[in-house]
Structure formats: structure tokens, C-alpha cells
Amino acid sequence: MKRIDASKNGIFSISWAPDSRWVAYVRGDDEVCIADVESGEIRVIGPGKYPGITADNTVIMEKKNQIVAVSQQKETTLLGIDAVHKNSPKRQPQLSPDGEWFIFVINNLYDKESESKNAYPYRHFVGICPIDGKKPVKTDNQWYGGTTSWFPDSKLFTHYEFDSTGGARIHIVGIDAVEHAVMFGLHPSVSPDGKRVACKPRNGGNVVVYASDEGSWSNNNLDLKVFKIPESKGRISATPPAWLDNRFVLIDEGEKLWRVDTRKENTVEMKKIPVPNMRGQHTMLLSPSRELVAMEVAREGGFELLVLPVS
Numbered sequence: 001m002k003r004i005d006a007s008k009n010g011i012f013s014i015s016w017a018p019d020s021r022w023v024a025y026v027r028g029d030d031e032v033c034i035a036d037v038e039s040g041e042i043r044v045i046g047p048g049k050y051p052g053i054t055a056d057n058t059v060i061m062e063k064k065n066q067i068v069a070v071s072q073q074k075e076t077t078l079l080g081i082d083a084v085h086k087n088s089p090k091r092q093p094q095l096s097p098d099g100e101w102f103i104f105v106i107n108n109l110y111d112k113e114s115e116s117k118n119a120y121p122y123r124h125f126v127g128i129c130p131i132d133g134k135k136p137v138k139t140d141n142q143w144y145g146g147t148t149s150w151f152p153d154s155k156l157f158t159h160y161e162f163d164s165t166g167g168a169r170i171h172i173v174g175i176d177a178v179e180h181a182v183m184f185g186l187h188p189s190v191s192p193d194g195k196r197v198a199c200k201p202r203n204g205g206n207v208v209v210y211a212s213d214e215g216s217w218s219n220n221n222l223d224l225k226v227f228k229i230p231e232s233k234g235r236i237s238a239t240p241p242a243w244l245d246n247r248f249v250l251i252d253e254g255e256k257l258w259r260v261d262t263r264k265e266n267t268v269e270m271k272k273i274p275v276p277n278m279r280g281q282h283t284m285l286l287s288p289s290r291e292l293v294a295m296e297v298a299r300e301g302g303f304e305l306l307v308l309p310v311s
Helices: 115-119
Strands: 002-007 011-016 022-027 031-036 042-047 049-053 059-063 066-071 074-079 090-095 101-106 123-130 148-150 156-161 169-174 179-184 186-190 196-200 206-211 223-228 248-253 256-261 266-269 284-286 292-299 302-309
Touching: 002 011, 002 022, 002 031, 011 049, 011 284, 011 292, 011 302, 022 049, 022 302, 031 049, 031 059, 042 059, 049 090, 059 090, 066 090, 074 123, 090 148, 101 148, 148 186, 156 186, 169 196, 196 248, 206 248
Parallel strands: none
Antiparallel strands: 002 302, 011 022, 022 031, 031 042, 049 059, 059 066, 066 074, 090 101, 101 123, 148 156, 156 169, 169 179, 186 196, 196 206, 206 223, 248 256, 256 266, 284 292, 292 302
């Protein structure tokens, strides 16, 4: 176990570099940092939110309602306030695994097709943009809250809504902004082979796994299994289930960490790993190698960022 950093106000928005050596995060309110998990070196990037790291250690992040890239102290605007739509904030960038794309949120847009939705402050569209800054596309539908995450092949991504007329829902969308499937749940996580999605039900107590054997996602070919968590207090964190491989899932619930075997329907407590702090955004993330986990944990007088082996 290695202590990477600490802050009285918390560690947020953890993400990993593709080589699993560097981890990015927000320290305190808006100070973006990246840290070398081997040497412990910390580099302060500057004010921002939702950082991601490319293969050459360029940091893609939200800054002042825009999406920027920071490399060796040089900052480039990838999407400005007037991109896609004028005077529309661009937020929450998420880099694709292949480093070729990022998805982002577009706020404060009027939707003439669904006027009733505009009253909700968390309504947003999702945009998809090549990393080279070429013309982005956006989803046709405006959604209520939630965040996005990628499939391993970088051709699909998930987006969940806290609530809607149909309840808490997960959407699977392509990089062309076309929706492929809709499922019920929150905080989705995709297996390494891209054939299963694990998520949390609104009231906790279970891990829900949707499967598509062909890896071609549509509402017509979904299989559903539910795995019970032995101890739950009915309040879920915003940390998605983490696939250790295509079989085992790591999940925090009931102030404990559990490993769920999705083949034998067996759940055991992971006693050697601390429990991440519970917040409104994720506070635990596996490295791309799936050998390390970075997490924020509460300590007296503040919070720490730890990196430790999963095994």
C-alpha cells in the first residue's frame, strides 16, 4: 500500500494513464495533479476538473466550462464555450481507452423538442469528439444527470440517468451518437471483453449484470443476472463496480469491499483492501492493468489517496 497524496478537502475524479504508472486526480476543490505511482513524484497541472491522461502524459480536463489539453505547461483549448453551440458549457471529459476520442457533457442548451426538460438544471446532452479537435457530434436526446464511461474497444460508451420518466436508466451509445440499448440501473461498468455491464440498482443490495454474448448490444439480445450483497445499508456510493477480469467484480457496499463471482454466484469480503470514501462521485478506480487500485480514504483531519495491489 502506498500513500500518494492527501488533502483536507478530499481527492476527486481519479483516472489512470494507459500504462498504469501515472494517476490523475483533483486535490481539494479544483487543483488537478498527476502522480507517478512508482516514484511518488507529483506534478501540479493547475486549476480544473475531470482530468484524464493520454499515453504521452497530456492531461485532458475541464477548465472554466471548456475542455483543454495541458502538455509540458502548454495549454490548448480543444472545445471552447462556443463549440457545438454558442455559450454552452463543456464539462466532464472522459478519454477513450485508445486515446483517440473523448466524451463530454453539454449544459444549458434549450431543447425545443422537449421543453419540459429544460427546467431541470442537470439536464444535458453528451458530445463525442476526436482528440485532434475535429468536429464533434452530440446525442439527439437530453438526459437527466449521470456520467459516462467507455467500452474497451472505444467504439461504445455508457451513460446513466439518475431519474427519468422510466426510472434510473443506462444508455449504451456509439461514437456516432446513436443509441444501441437501454437498461435499468446506475453507475455502470463494462467487462474487459466488452460483453457484460455491471451496475448498481437504485436501492443497493445487489450487483446487476447485463450480458450480450455476441458483444453486439441491442435491447433484443440482453441477458440479466442479479447477485446479492450480503450486507447493505440501502445507500449506494457513486463508485461503479470494478471488473477484476471477465468473471470477478469488486464492489463497495455496506462499508465493506466485496468480490462477486459472476459464475458461481459467490460473494466474499475483501478484507485486505481499505474501503473507499462514500461521495457523490467515484472514489475508487482500477488501473488499466487491473493490478492496482487507486482510492480516496478518510483519515482523521482529511483524506488520502492510496494506491495498492488488488491481490
